[in-house]
Amino acid sequence: MKVTAPISRIDEIPTLAAAGADELYCGVVPKEWIARFNTGAVNRRYFGNLGDLEELRRAVELAHHSAARLFMVLNAQSYGGGYQDALVELAGRFRDFGGDAVIVADIALIAELRERLPDLAIHVSSVAGCRNSAGIGLYRELGVKRVILPRDVTLDEVGAMAQAADGVEIEAFVLNDGCVFEEGSCHSIHLPAKQGGPICVDNRAFVYRDGRGGQISARTARKLRDNDADYQRWLWYRFGCGFSTTAEGHPFGPCGLCAISRLEAMGVASIKIAGREGASERKLKSVEMVRAVVDRVHGGSPHREAAAFAVGIRNTEEHCRAGFMCYYPEVRWQ
């Protein structure tokens, strides 16, 4: 099982590789792209990208020198027809630099890349929202190497898809990504704060009404208010416990450390640390945590022991007990 981590600067590459990342992924927004299209929307993130093709070339070189593989994200939900040639050209440059795979969400772009760059490996982004074995079968037919599962899946679902993958590698989330809106479903956009910010912070003002627009009963209203309070607490966990860390710098937030042993047993090929836009220290501490658990698992620790070790890393069992910080809360329930 590989540990896959994000980078946004090339100086992060040797550090994260030395800490235990086997695979790294990055985005790039070449100056030529901005000049041509007047937008930095090469992938799903405006920020946290390498700045030009020379940086991308050096990133591939540095990753390989550090015994890691480097993937490039082209992971917008969809691109218009005007971008297709430029995307294939960019992917071709990455391949020529020695890049190891592109991470793509747009199913039409996947087909286009397979046809025009047949020797470049393609990973299906979690943004594609592939949630079943039939979907994996479709992507297999399109010639992809790996499918990154969406964030909100259960371990049983991961297991079923891994079993049916038939040669397609499966990657699953393990740390840090916590939007309320699932990327494969979401059709919203991160606006500047004064215009509402990300819609996923869910801070819209509303009143509850029954299905026909009428008043709801006081009893139901009370239950809804209590549920809203629980939801606000869950949101706090979902957004990284206020993006806080332990005293040692280990980040809080969505986490699947205690499930690593089970994911390994299911045949999951890699586990993903999210957060290209995060600080370098956050990425480093994330890799350290994940690597520590993976090494335990590879060393033969049984499920329960590996899970207990994972829970102990941050030494904040109350967060684990809450269940709201978990990608795979069923580990705790079992």
Place this chain on the structure above:
Amino acid sequence: MPAPEIGLAVVDPRRLPALSALPVLRAGDIAEFLGDDAALETLPADAAASHLYFGSEFCEHLFPDEAALERAIELSGKLGLSLVLATPAANDALVAKIGQAAAILPEGAEILVNDWGVARFLRRAYPRLPLVAGRQLAKMIKDPRVPSAAWLKPYPGSYGTPGHRRLLERLGIGRIELDVPPFATPDLYSVDGIDLSVCLPYAYVAKGRICKIGSLRRELPEKFAPGRSCHRECLGVVEVGAAASSAGLVSSARGNSTFYRHDAAMAALVRDMVAQGRVTRLVFSGV
């Protein structure tokens, strides 16, 4: 203007009996069913509906059980409507249920798919069934808060590329359905060689699997987790937005989806697209 096909979308099986006394389903009946005269004001009151949509595009927990589906099949037959079974993104267990449902659909029924995997499964297992690509597969920015059209430019609608059309052909999908997002322009509805439906009078943005109200009756540790069943609380409670966005749209929410009503410009665009023959089916739903 060319007469479009008219569909009525029903998610809650408890609402089906309200249609059972009708001999046929006309535009006026749909307006009454929805309690929304304005939604169908552009159609003649005696225009006849052609399709009954049943099921949810957005939530795995609202997929109808066999008994409800049989009632919808019976009702659509009685009203002379073609049934369209709406399906959401699905895990393997739901794909299997969709397969069981597909097996009992009558001749002429269609399946609305919102998951490429579901489309592939149905095309292989039930090649006779016409498939319609749903709104969740039509990637575009539908955020009700976008302040201007400039925000939509980097990520235009996904069906503008030859690659998508090849994919639709590969999966045997002959019709696609689209929402009308803020600042939509006619080019969004210029998709050659395929039939086009538009859903109205609301546009939807689905969140995903985590549903706040779906956790209402769950104990704390099991709230807000994927794959947990719910009591379909969303069918009885709506979050009605209290303020308009800078674009003037008021967004509300039901279950895992946010929605907003088309404004005058969006409604006018739909009329134009129908008049030009680009949109050949209108699918009406309530909140």
